Amino acid sequence: MAQVEQFAAPGSEWWRTAVIYQIYPRSFADASGDGIGDLPGITARLDDLHALGVDAIWLSPFMTSPQKDAGYDVADYRDVDPIFGTLADFDEMLAQAHARGIRVIVDLVPNHSSDQHVWFQQALKAAPGSPERARYIFRDGRGENGDLPPNNWESVFGGGQWTRTTNPDGTPGQWYLHIFDPTQPDFDWTNEEVREEFRSILRFWLDRGVDGFRVDVAHGMVKAEGLPDYTPPIEADSMGGGEENVPYWGQDGVHDIYRDWHKLLAEYDGDRALCGEAWLPTLAKTALWVRPGEMHQTFNFPYLMTAWDAEALRGVIRDSLDAFGGVGAPSTWVLSNHDVVRHASRLALTADNPQGEGIGPLSPGKPDQTIGLARGRAATTLMLALPGSSYLYQGEELGLPEAMEIPDEFRQDPTWFRTNGERYGRDGCRVPLPWSAEAPAYGFNTTGASWLPQPAEWAGFARDVEEADAESTLNLYKRLLAERRERGLGGGSLVWEDAGSDAVAFRRGDLHVVANLGETPIELGGNVSFVIQSQRFSGTALPPNTAAWFTRA
Known part of the structure; x- marks a missing residue:
């Protein structure tokens, strides 16, 4: 077979070869004991991450939020939500991570805000056509009395993308757009005031010393002119990864935003990085996000979503190296995150499971856990030998499976509610981690509280149990990361x-x-x-x- 090469060149920036560990803060470690993970909990566990051998951590949102979508509904982009701690706690965590040689990437949510954000509250009180409303996407409704939404777009979380407002006098008002939940109104990125606000937000965190940003919904911030109707395929992934020409995904205008941000980050030392969450139909389109002068990385979702099939996997690796290498960027490799079924379960599914669907008690084709874990370990062993940057999701180093038996009354994902229970959503990959088999909440905290219930069988996956077992998944990951670093596998060439x-x-x-x-x-x-x-x-x-x-x- 032909040789395919992917070099760390044209630079030696840390993000080209890094192993980056995603922390979902509410489920990582809870220092306060209230059942929700927090920043002091992360700080207390940094030694474990240093021992694991990762180069950086990425924190899912911890900013001020009503938590209608687990922090992806931000009310204040320049502060820490009290459930996670304070800005002082963040600064301490950042300093302690840097002291261990671990860089810190924070999640930025620029597509939409919370409906509790001061800007949106001002918009609701302002008149149609006002500067306050121009920060978001407000439109008059269709039909004789404006009773129909401006178009037929469907929300990622189920239902429509439009919600109607009520005027101060109680009469029906305009509609506003939300790709996700009604509590998450979309910004209008054609508005220069929005662009300048986010430049200021980037500087706020860069000045504190963060090493980069993971950009949420990086393919959704610009909508097609005229907001034309669009009906997705019946079996479409919720984030649009398998669809072409979607008017609210992958519009060309997003690239102007990232070129602007690239210049801003370049003003800071230390090779600060932008990584985009962009679900796109092809690797060639995904690579457009990381052309010179734009983002530094973007997640390789086609690789993540590839089935356990040798031909398909060879093809996506080859295409990834070609596509990303063709624009001078590293490929990123990822198998799990907070939005998809954990790969120790997903790779053994025997029924279709579109992204965002989740697995629950009544799901068809549930995996054999033994086969799933074997495939998960093999998939990671393969992935960590590939040139480029790799992302790990908290708990995968323990071999955690998807939590499939969460009782309905404990579910919290908006997808579950917006689809009236037709889709289980993402709670199953977000259950708090087990640290100690014999401790309350398996060491997640000292009180036993847990915002999602932890399966009883997770005692066997606890970190202290796996530390003592030479053949555990945890110790496999440690060996892989140590060899990867020693052999410089993040750079160099690959020969098939x-x-x-x-x-x-x-x-x-x-x-x-x-x-x-x-x-x-x-x-x-x-x-x-x-x-x-x-x-x-x-x-x-x-x-x-x-x-x-x-x-x-």
Whole structure:
């Protein structure tokens, strides 16, 4: 097979090769004991992340919010929500992370604000056509009395994208746009006042010392002119990753915003980075977000969503290296995050599960957990050998499966409510982490409180249990990250090898990497010296659902 190369060049910036660990703050560690994770809890666990071997952490939103969508509805972009702590707590966490050589990326939510943001409250009180309303997307309704929404767009969370306001005199008013929940009105990014406000917000956090931003809904901030009607395919992913020409996803105007932000970040030292959450239909389109002078990284969702199939996986890796390398950017690799089913479960699903659907008690095709964990470990072993930057989601280093049996009365994802329980949503990947098998809330805190219920079987996944087991998923991740760093696998070139149609195989220097996605063992041949096995086996036949790093004498 042909050689494919992806170099860290044209620069040596840290983000080109970094392993970045996503923290979902409300579920990571809870120092206050109220059942919700917080910034002091993160600070207290930084030594664990340093021991794991990550280069940076990315924090999902912790800014002031009514928490209607777990902090992705921001009411104040320049402060910390009290449930997570204070700005002083953030500064301490940042300083302690930097002291351990760990960089810090914060989540920025520029597509929409909370309806409690002062700007939106001003807009509701202002007249149509006012400067206050011009910060958001307000429109008159259709129909004789404006009783119909301005177009037919469907919300990511179910229902329509438009909500009608009420005038001060009690009569029906204009409608406002929200791609997500009605409590999350979309900004109008054609408005220079909005652009200047976010320049100021970026500077606020950069001046505090953050190393970059993960940009939420980076493909949604600009809408097609005229807001034309659009009906998505029946089986479309909720974030639009499989669709072409969606009038509220992937519009060309977003690139002007990121070119502006790139220049702003370049004013600061330390190679500050922008990483975009952009669900797009092709890798070629995704790569447009990381052309020179725009974002530095964007998530590789086509890779994340690839099924457990060798041909498909070879193809998406090859296409990723070509697409991102073609614009001088590193590919990013990711298998799990706070919006998708954890990959230790997802890779063993036997029924379709569109992004955002989630898994619950009545879902079809629920995974075999043993197969899921084996595939999850093998997938990570493969991923961490690829050139570029890798993202890990909290808890995947423990092999956590999706929490599938959450009782209905405990669910909190807006998707669950907006679809009247037809979609379970994302709660299953957001359950608080287990740290200590015998402690209250498995060490998430000392009180036993937990904002989502933790499955009883998670005691076996607790960090203290896995620390003591040489073959645990945690210790596999530690070995992978240490070898990856020592061998410089984040940069350099990749050479494809042929180990059969059911294998993904390549070489990194003298290191051979093979993953078996088939149902029968693959013979690796003689003179093999194993460096890492995703699950322990003897001999030189690579079992199904297993990956290995090895050298040859």
